Amino acid sequence: MAGLVTTFGAGAMTNAIGEIRDVDFLFVTGSNTTEAHPIIAMEMKRAVRRGATLVVADPRRIWLTGIADRHLQLHPGTDVWLLNAMAHTILEEGLTDKEFIAEHTEGFDALRRSLADYPAEAAEAVTGVPAEDIRWAARRYATTDKAGIYYTLGITEHTHGTDNVHALANLVLMTGHLGRPSTGLNPLRGQNNVQGANDAGASPIFLPGYQRADDPEVIARYERSWGVSLPTEPGLNLNEMMKEVGGRIRGLFVMGEDIVLSEPNVSRLEEGLNRIEFLVLQDIFLNETARYADVILPAAAFAEKEGTFTNSERRVQRVRRAVPPPGQARPDWQILLDLAARCGARWPLDTPAAIYAELVRDTPRFAGLSHERLEAEGGLQWPCPDPGHPGTPFLHEGGLLRGKGLFTPVPYRPSKELADEAYPLVLSTGRTLFHYNAATQTRREPGLHQKQPCAFVQIHPSDAGARGIAAGDTIEVSTRRGRIRATAELTREVKRGCIWMPLHFAEARANLLTNDAGDAVTGTAEYKVCAARVQRVPEVGEGRPPAAGPAR
């Protein structure tokens, strides 16, 4: 997010989802799209069926590689090398868009100098991807007019996640692949309202609409608007906050998240939670984190309240109440207003529409949006600066929102924790189609439970064979931070030397294993790379999934 804001001036998909079917060259990296974004994957499949070229850069042999023209199967964490080598090739072969660079960018000379160290041959040694494949992909990308890049957490969940995003942005800017339909750089958001939560200012460095929280002019405006004085000290990002739990952080308010399941290096977090003075939790289920909570507030689910979500393509859409919440549960917005009032802040807001109106009042990019318009016109894509504006399907038409796109030289830095003798395997984590995040919802759905009932670890057959592990065996996975047990799935989807597991299962919490080393800019933790070892366990391990019986 921060990477794109600094280079382009907006941290969001540059293009609309519906434009994907018309793309002629798709570069998908760090996104297992068919599992995490099935509907976007349908658009990609449609494009490929139409004749588009698809290149997938991913350590795993994911579904999309089956229909791809090339699969760049890089070693985990070597993305910067790969992307720099692609940029190197484009430069070397004179395939840059010189006009675009001259008119719409700055910092190209610094980038040019930095790329000298990244020829494709050297990249092959580091990334494991044949130099010819790197060159081929680079050439096809640079020379195809409608070329789109799609990425998600496989790019960002690294200590060098922002570097990865910059390296991608460099490719886009040097080829001028921006400001047109079906052409751009597209982060696919994992949760329904990731884009919206960021847009709304749930960020330590941005107020709503990506207005910097340390910009005196912005602060002054919001102080006038809200009628209070505002802090000027930068806040802690989530990664820092979690590390400070029990330290500088003595009290926590947590809404709609099971931090004990979703945050990395959970053992350390749980120690911190034991020392914390006060924890308020607001959720729809009693989750794992509830064990540490002092107050638990029952909230309404998405189908039980009014509001808006903003999707990956910046489209704001209505959320509507279909059924009442169960028992005394209440919509989060009502709870928050009541809580604020008890904390001395009585805001004259009584409906989601009124809250939304206040949100857009001070954010020029959203100023033309309102519940009334969404009701009448369906979803609208920001920027939408005034009530007559039709919304913006693709960004940066006729020039970048930032003014000029900023090239950022990106030196390669290895992941924080590499495989070694004691922990010889590289562990990555991720999502599957059949579950969702902490699976508080999906594991209560019998049909999904039936399809994917328990935690599993993907391991290459030769790595398994060397350890006497057969398919279906219970194995123990350990890292320097913890250990879990899960069922072995032998598959060539993962490279030799790599293992992969989903993050959804409470009885085998992948985040007991993951590294909480965070990205320097965003604080996003390195969920995608840490050193691990596995061994076979004689009998079935502990832990049972929650009852997945039929609903009442």
Added chain:
Amino acid sequence: MARETAAPEAEVYGAGSFYHLLRDDGVQLRVCSGTPCRLRGADALLAAARRSGLAAEPCSCLAACDTAPAVLVDRVVQQGIGTAEIEVAARAGELAAQPDREVLRGAIGPEDAPDDSLAIHLHREAEFDGAALQWAGGLGAPAVIDEIEASGLQGRGGAGFPAHVKWRAVREARSLPKYVVLNADEGEPGTFKDREILLRRPDRVLEGLAIAAQTVGAGEVHLYLRGEFETPRRILQEALARFAPVLPRDLVFSFHAGDGAYVCGEETALLESIEGKRGMPRIKPPFPVEHGLWGQPTLVHNVETIACVPEIVKRGGPWFRGLGRSEPGTKLYCISGEVHRPGTYELPLGTTLDELLLAAGGMEGELRAFSPGGASSGFLPASYRSVPLDFGSLAKVGSMLGSAGVIVLSRDADLREALLDQLRFFEEESCGQCAPCRIGTRYLHEAVVGAEAETGAGPRLSRAAEVAWEMNEGSICGLGAAASKPLTSALEHFPEIFAASPGHGGAEE
């Protein structure tokens, strides 16, 4: 290209389950259930085989009505298997196919025709000198097509479409590559002429294909033979080896074996089958001359049509045209059923049934009904015996020449059974893609089966005409359009067979 080309397993399963030779594992013996075979003891043979513990199943026409009853073992059609042989084989615990080319040959005629009176001439030895091919090369493609046009050659697979129109369209198509496809999926009940050509005159077929390929500009010839034609395929391949020295070196011949589906004789279903898919006819237009095999311009011809080509080239179009009586050329007529010498007879197009009967040694018993062109042509009463057997004349009386597989039935034959044979045949052989054919064939079959049992509850036979209309108008391909013919013709000419059992309304309800 890393893109995977392997077909998804569900599609592979779906395609496999379409073809009965791939479907019914464990079947040792198949007995033809067509009318000519049933008239000559197929039911008893099947019963004997089952009694002896053999896994035996009835099957659709095996293109061996002249040597009925026809039996299939391991994709090889057997002749001369009687109840006794079946029982011996079952006791010995083995039932091996006897691949002998001679056994498949049936009676042919006329025996002593001069060389210049027949286009195919089944009696003559095969010739491998390539004279016609060479001659065609000298003429040049436009002149060859002109000769074809002058000959008046009509497609012999059943449709009777002018051949030169297809040749010219493929030659003029711009897209490359182009293909020539041989349709040797002979399966219309009562028809076995293509088998005789393949066995006796493979030279004519191969030379005709080579001329066609050279003329339309195709570099590949695909030969699709029904799966039960193991023996004809072998003979054709041997002939190809002998022919090789005179064939253009860069012309590729590829053989494809069907897996048991009558509908693959429909040219677009055949193309689908070559492509490895379910043999479902394509929606037309576009036609194969424009969008054929793998989407490329393709000339598809029946065996007999292509076998006429060498002599047309050598002797000229007008010569061929002059051979015919009411329409151009000679025609291979198959005759089976209650006739003394069932077989394949090359006679002038427009020959009458009586002339054909005489060539085949005469009727067994007194003629009651005949199908002039296989099951698709329905039944005509004896009073139509002097109608010229050609495309136009038969169409005029509501029937069709089709593939000229004539089946004759005497007054002793059970016409209602013969009707049910044909209705069952179309029901089972419908590809299942479109409702008018898939449901219509079932509807008509069940209507006749149920006609005896039905009492007052609105006999479905009364809807037969409307169903037939719909099958004709709504079906994707010719199978559906023709499949109602047996019933509608029987209702028209033989209403008495539906009134035979008392207690139901019958046809006049």
Added chain:
Amino acid sequence: MTGALRIDGQELPIEAGDTVLSVAARAGIEIPTLCHDPRLGAAGACRSCLVEVAGEPRLSAACTRKAQEGMVVDTQCERVERHRRNLLALYLADHPAARPLSGSSELFDMADRVGAPRDWGRLESRRDQRVDPNHYVHFDAERCILCARCVRYCDEVEAVNAIALAGRGPETTIATADQRSLLDTSCELCGGCIDTCPTGAMSEKVQLLRGAVEDARLEKVRTTCGYCGVGCQVDLNVDRRAGEGGRVVKVTSPEPGSTVNDGNLCVKGRFAYDFLDHEDRLTTPLVRDAGGVLREVSWDEALDRAAEGLLAVKRRHDAHALGFVSSSRCTMEENYLVQKLARAAFGTNNCHQCAAT
């Protein structure tokens, strides 16, 4: 524009890629279809869209027929209407007499529209004995008209090819490889086969097991899916007579072409809504008592405790000793309120949420 043709006497312009069906649709001329779905390539298989093209002996499928300059098409002549009546009569003769309990009844609607005769009797049933243990997709072979929309959807949109046409002639059906359970195939349980099926042959198993509620009784509430970041629009189908104030009994997608998801949904969006009324839902505020036990309390007490607790931390340390974790699962409005709460009510920028991608 590449010329014009006449349909039912109207001169209509042709655009690139047009079929007779697409030209007619633009002009508001309704040609009935069953195997057509705008998300899929044309098949011509159901035969309902046959029209008469002047000068051609056979009727032609409007969905596959390329529109050509000068073509004269009739969609309303007696021949075409007779064909429609007969075709639908045949479909109905090979079909259960009653409308489906759950799923689409396009077939019956069309039969009513074209005035198909209902007295053609019933053919032997095509019911089969297949049972699939998956929780979501039910296939009723008897209702299948083999238009293959499901098969083509599975191929052309979802691209997993879990199902195919199998068998031949009267035995033609829809099947997985070797007739295995969908669970043991490449099926991703997206339910697109159910969505596209025009006859209810593919239907939601849950509907049949729980007692389907007729569509007329359901209220559709359009909202945004709560799972991933695509923002699919979904229609929550609410039975107001169930539960207290209503219950979501199924989820359907809006018409293809109308929203970002183009009529499609994934397994979670379509089927994973049972959590809404799961017995584990939190229904009462809870406060941990002195003994460390969570105890049910009133909203007033819970909110007082929450406010006091947070304010006390601020008093004891400072505002920056507090952290506010917001949620990308919650709405824009709620995220706005959490950051405002952190900044304006407590005075800290320590506010973030789980996904900083």
